[in-house]
Amino acid sequence: MKIELNRAADEAYHKLRTVGGRVSVVGGAVRDTLMKRQPNDIDLLVQGVSASLIERMPGFHLTGDHFGVFRYRDYRDGTEVEVALPRTEVSTGPGHKDFEVVVDHNLPIEDDLRRRDFTMNAMAIDLDSGALIDPLNGEQDTIANIVMHIGDNTFRDDPLRILRAFVLVSRYNSIIGKDTCRAIALNASRLTELPAERILAELVGENGKVKIFDGRFVAEAVFMMNELGVLHFVFPTLAIHWDYDQNNKHHQQFLGPHQLSTLKWVAERSSNPYLRIAALLHDIGKPLSAWVDPVHGTNHFYRKVISFKDLDNPTLGFWDKDYQLGDVLGADHEIIGRDMARSLFVDLKFPTAAIEYMCKVIESHMWNPFTTRKGARKFLNKYGDIADDLLILRYGDQNGKLESPTNKEHNLNVQRGLIDLVRAGGEATQLSDLAVNGHDLIESGMKPGPSMGKILDYLTECVIENPELNEKGTLITIAHDMDWEPNEW
Numbered sequence: 291m292k293i294e295l296n297r298a299a300d301e302a303y304h305k306l307r308t309v310g311g312r313v314s315v316v317g318g319a320v321r322d323t324l325m326k327r328q329p330n331d332i333d334l335l336v337q338g339v340s341a342s343l344i345e346r347m348p349g350f351h352l353t354g355d356h357f358g359v360f361r362y363r364d365y366r367d368g369t370e371v372e373v374a375l376p377r378t379e380v381s382t383g384p385g386h387k388d389f390e391v392v393v394d395h396n397l398p399i400e401d402d403l404r405r406r407d408f409t410m411n412a413m414a415i416d417l418d419s420g421a422l423i424d425p426l427n428g429e430q431d432t433i434a435n436i437v438m439h440i441g442d443n444t445f446r447d448d449p450l451r452i453l454r455a456f457v458l459v460s461r462y463n464s465i466i467g468k469d470t471c472r473a474i475a476l477n478a479s480r481l482t483e484l485p486a487e488r489i490l491a492e493l494v495g496e497n498g499k500v501k502i503f504d505g506r507f508v509a510e511a512v513f514m515m516n517e518l519g520v521l522h523f524v525f526p527t528l529a530i531h532w533d534y535d536q537n538n539k540h541h542q543q544f545l546g547p548h549q550l551s552t553l554k555w556v557a558e559r560s561s562n563p564y565l566r567i568a569a570l571l572h573d574i575g576k577p578l579s580a581w582v583d584p585v586h587g588t589n590h591f592y593r594k595v596i597s598f599k600d601l602d603n604p605t606l607g608f609w610d611k612d613y614q615l616g617d618v619l620g621a622d623h624e625i626i627g628r629d630m631a632r633s634l635f636v637d638l639k640f641p642t643a644a645i646e647y648m649c650k651v652i653e654s655h656m657w658n659p660f661t662t663r664k665g666a667r668k669f670l671n672k673y674g675d676i677a678d679d680l681l682i683l684r685y686g687d688q689n690g691k692l693e694s695p696t697n698k699e700h701n702l703n704v705q706r707g708l709i710d711l712v713r714a715g716g717e718a719t720q721l722s723d724l725a726v727n728g729h730d731l732i733e734s735g736m737k738p739g740p741s742m743g744k745i746l747d748y749l750t751e752c753v754i755e756n757p758e759l760n761e762k763g764t765l766i767t768i769a770h771d772m773d774w775e776p777n778e779w
Contacts, residue, residue, distance in 0.1 A: 291422045293323050293415050298369040299332040302362040303417050305347060306373070311339040314399060314414040314423065316374075321410045324432045325462065330498065334373045335402060335414065340395050341375055358393035376402035379447065400425040407451040408458070408470075409438045431467075438467045445473055449480035453492035453502065453524075456515055460505025466514060474518045481523040486639040489524065493638070494563045503563035509554035512570065516546065524638075527630055528570070531577045537589040541691055549573055552690035556682055564644050565679050568651040569686055571634070575627025581620035584611045591623035628653040651676055655683050659701055663717070666708035667754045670719035681706060718753040718760045721746055725762045726769075734766045745769050 293315050295303065303313045313336050319329035336344070341358045344350050350360045350373065358375035376397035379390070400423065403412040409428040416423060431438050437455050445451055452474050458464040466474070481489065495501035502511050515521040522529040532546030541548055549570050556569040573591075580589045584607030596617040600608045628649045635645040657680055660669055670677050685702055718724060726749065728742050736742070752768060753760040759768070 291323070291415050291420050293319065293329070293417075295417075296332055296364075296369040296371065297367050298362055298364040299334060299371040301349070301364055302334060302371050302373055305349070306334075306336050306339060306344070307418075309339055309343060309347070311336040313417045315417065316399075316403070316414045317406070317411050320413040320415055320422075321428070321432050323415070324413075324429060325435075330500070332371050334371055335376060335399060336373055337376055337395060337397070337399060339375075341393065344373070344375075357391055358395075377405070378402070379405050399423055404440065406440060407444055407448075407454060409440060410436075410458070412440060435462060435464045436467050437464050437470055439470045439473055442473075445477035445480065449477060450484055450488050450492065452477060452481060452520060453489065456502050456511040456520070457492060457500070457505070459514055460502045460508045460511035461500050462505075463507040463510060466518075471518055474520065478519045478523055481520070486637060490638050490640060493524070493567075494640075494644075501563075503566050504561070506557070508557050508566055509550055512553065513550060525571065525634055527634060528574055531574070534577050536576065537580075537582075537587075538591075539588060543691070545573060545576060548690055550690075552683070552686040555686035555689045559685075560679070560682055562679070564648050565651065565682065568631075568648045568655075568679075569683055571627065571631045571648075572652050572655050572683060572687065573623060573627060574630050574652075575621075575623040575625070578630070579621040579623035579626045584608060584613075590620060593621045594619040622656075624653050624656045647676070651679055651683065654680055655687065657684075660705060660708065661701075663708055663712055664755065666705065666712045667717055667719045667757075669705075670709065670712065671750070671754055674720065677709070681709070715757070717757045718750070721750045723760070724749055724753065724765065725760050726765045730762065730766065731769055734770070736769065745772065748772065 295315075299315075306313050313334055315332060316335045317333045319332050322329040341352070344360055345352050349362050351362075353359050353361050353372075358377060360373040361370055362373055363370045375393050375395045376399060377391055377393045378397065378401055379392075399414055403414060403423070403425055406412040408431075409426045410432040411428070412424075412426045413428040413432075414423040415421070422429060426440060437458050439445065439451070439455075455466055455470065455474060459466065491501070493502050495504045502508060505511065512521065515524065516529060516532055521532075528546065528549070532544070534545040536543070536545055536548070543551065549572065552572065553566055553570045557566050560566065576589075576591045579591045579593075581594065582589060585605070596608060596613045596615055596619070598615065600606055601613070601615060604610070631652050632645060632649050635648060640648075654673060654676065657669065657673065660666055673680055681702070688702065712719065724746065726746075728738070728746065731742060731745065732738055736745070749765050749769060752765070759765065
C-alpha cells in the first residue's frame with residue numbers, strides 16, 4: 291500500500307532506516323489514505339531504535355520526555371513530522387491522567403495500535419514493504435465509514451476521545467457504531483473531568499486542522515452530540531432547552547432543531563467556525579425572554595413595555611389581564627442570548643477576540659431590514675466587518691424555519707444586491723472612507739482636540755446620507771460651517 295510522504299517524513303524515514311529502524315506510518319494518515327483523501331498530518335512510528343539513539347541524531351528533537359515522541363523538521367520547506375516509539379498505556383486510576391506510559395522500542399507494533407481510540411485510527415503502513423498492519427479490522431470500518439471504539443477502556447482512559455468521535459462525524463459524515471454510541475452515552479459525564487482548553491481544542495481547529503466546528507458535516511455531528519447526551523457537557527444551556535416549544539406561527543420547529551437547521555444552512559456557505567457556533571446559539575436566549583400574547587396565546591421574544599395604546603385597545607387583551615401602565619414583558623432575546631453565550635464561551639476559554647465576535651453576531655442578528663442604498667450604507671456603517679456574516683446568518687435563520695421561500699428571502703436577496711451596489715460604487719460607509727482626515731482639518735485651520743472625532747463622525751454621517759458630498763473641499767467646508775460651541779474648537 292502506497293502513501294505519499296512529505297519531505298520531513300521521507301527524510302526521517304531514511305535516516306531512521308540507516309540505523310536499523312523499522313518505520314511505519316500510523317494513525318489518521320492511514321485512515322485518510324484508505325478514504326482516498328490527502329492526509330493532513332503524517333505520524334511515524336519507529337521500532338528497533340532506542341530513544342537515546344534518536345535523540346543524538348541530527349534534526350530529531352524530543353518533545354514527549356515520558357512518551358518517547360520526537361519532532362523532525364525539514365528547514366528547507368518547513369514540513370514537520372512526529373516520530374514516536376511504540377508504547378503501552380496502563381490505567382492506574384479513575385481520572386484521565388491516571389495512567390502509566392511504558393515506552394519500549396522493541397514492542398510489537400500491534401500492541402501500540404491496540405492502545406488507540408478507534409479502529410480506523412489503529413492501522414499502520416510499513417514503509418519498507420508497503421504492508422497494511424491492521425490488527426483490529428480498521429480497514430473494514432474505514433471503508434464502511436463507521437466509528438468503532440477499540441475497547442471497554444477507550445473513553446474511561448481519556449474522555450476527550452468522545453469528542454474526537456464527533457470530529458470524525460464532522461469531517462467525514464462518519465456513522466458511530468451502536469456499541470460506541472452506548473459507550474459514549476455512558477461516559478459523557480466524564481467530560482467534566484477535562485480542562486476547558488482540551489475541550490475547546492476539539493471544537494475549533496488550528497493550523498489547518500479540522501475539528502468539530504470546522505467540518506463539512508458539523509450539523510450532523512452536533513445532532514449526534516445531543517442524541518448521545520454529549521452536548522449537555524459542551525453547551526449545556528442549549529441542550530437543556532433543545533426541546534423548547536417556541537409556540538410561534540413562524541417557527542414549526544422546537545428551539546434546538548431550529549438552531550441546528552440554521553447551523554446546517556450557514557455551514558454550507560461559510561467555513562468560519564465562530565460564525566457556525568454563533569448560528570447554533572443565535573436564539574439561545576428565547577426561553578428566558580418569552581412573553582405570551584394575551585389574545586392569541588403565542589410567544590414573543592422581545593421586550594415590551596405596556597403603553598396607553600395597549601390598555602386603550604381591548605382587542606389586544608392587556609386590559610383584561612390586569613396589566614398596568616409601564617409593566618415590562620419579556621426581554622430582547624438577542625441580548626439575553628448574547629449574555630448566555632458569553633458565559634458559555636468564557637467557561638470554555640475561547641480567545642477573547644472570538645468571544646467578542648460571536649457575541650456581537652448573536653446580539654446583532656435581529657438587525658432591521660433596508661430597502662435603499664442609503665439603508666445599505668447605514669447597515670455597513672453600523673456592523674462593519676460582521677455585515678456579511680449577519681446577512682449569511684439571516685439567510686440561515688429564515689431557511690432554518692422549514693418554511694417555503696417567502697418574501698423575506700426575496701427581501702434578503704434585494705438587500706444583498708444593494709450592498710453589492712454600494713461596494714461596487716465605492717460609496718463611503720466608514721470614517722476611514724472619508725476624503726478627509728483629522729490632519730486635513732487641522733491644515734484647514736481647525737484646532738486639534740476632542741471635538742475632532744465628533745466632527746469626523748458627523749462628516750461620516752453626511753456622506754452616508756449623500757455620497758456625493760465625499761469630496762475633500764466639500765467636507766472641509768461642511769466642517770467649518772458647523773455650529774460648534776467656542777470651546778469645541
